[in-house]
Amino acid sequence: MNSGPEERPYVPAEDFEEVVAAAPEHIRLELVDGRVRTKDPLGVEEFEVLERRAPETVQLEYAYGELEFKAFGDGTHSCIRIWLLRQFLALLPDQDLYPEVGVRTEADGRGRYIPDGVLAPSGHFAGQGGWADPGGVLMALEITSRDGRTNRRARFDKPFGYAEAGVPVYLLVDRNSATSTVHSEPVNGRYQHVRSCPWKDALRLPLPLHSGPVTLPPLPAKYQTYRPTR
Template sequence: MTPRTEQHRPQMSVEEFEELKRHAPETVRLEFVHGRVLVKPMPDGNHSEIYMWLLEQCMQARPDLRLYPERGLKTEAYRRGRARADAVLVPRGSLKGHGEWSQADGVLMAVEITSYDPDTDQRDRVEKPDGYAAAGIPVYLLVDRGDCSVVVFNQPEDGRYRHQEKLPFGAPVKLPGPVDITLDTTPLEDLAD
């Protein structure tokens, strides 16, 4: 996979990152994306409300699935990245026995909700889609509070999503298979701040 981001030598190995993560305080959320250690900001109240909005819609539409928050995933080519998705949608029971970092196999959708920090553009809009596509996750849902839109990425191939659709908050959003849920995004209009 050749990411859209600038090629560079990794800061450390995945094994070194996992050791660093084991010793990091609980208040620090670390990721290892494209060979770089990233600090992911703690969610604010609107971020948490957006997660709950999505959880409720998924549970109503697909009771056979579970939306887990803050899930660690092995991403990128050869699973050499470690991303902490804001949420992952998986079949019920599929995380049983997993450690902190799960293989992406069986993940139907990864979700990111943008934060208001300087790295969100590169992390959520560029690096995460490439990493999730390389891991073969069928759908990536980006709730972009910066421009009040929802972006649906799907059809992963060769480390990229071949299709994406961007819709404004308030529009119905159809999540393609294997998710097959239509989201009412009207409540997001009050949560963009």
């Protein structure tokens, strides 16, 4: 049985200090109970300035008006993503699973998310800036990590943010529950269908393609039982 990665709901102090050092003077940050907060309201334009200046050792997102740190994945996280990439390459050779592409999300495109993967046509993001338009994206992928806050956003906030942006399918691979949850058919900012599937079963994805839905095989057992070290 998969016990999943240990969740740690905090931002490392050294990451916080690096972002503070890079932040413009008018953006004041504080670390409270392991969470980074801005002392003043942060607009999306200010967030983009901060994100451009931040070191490459951190990933910053902007979710419903709040600055958020996104945890990097561990080895198993990377292996699951590569396995998924290989499945899509075999099943949909004209589509690519792009890792960590910044996407505009939420109503009116005000959110700034960095999905663990974005399924879109080959070459789709060529010429786009740091935060791509969600138009043409078939699916967003998130894989849970060790960080509790990152995981809560993936489970509870991002289904709304992706639906509001009109992303047809949102796939959440949850390593703590050993399930994959498929969100589909966004209407008025809400996914109309949400279905969870245990990893031992094949997974049907209702992607908006002329060829119809695709089915992924069960996740390999070696990814279901591995627990990351602390």
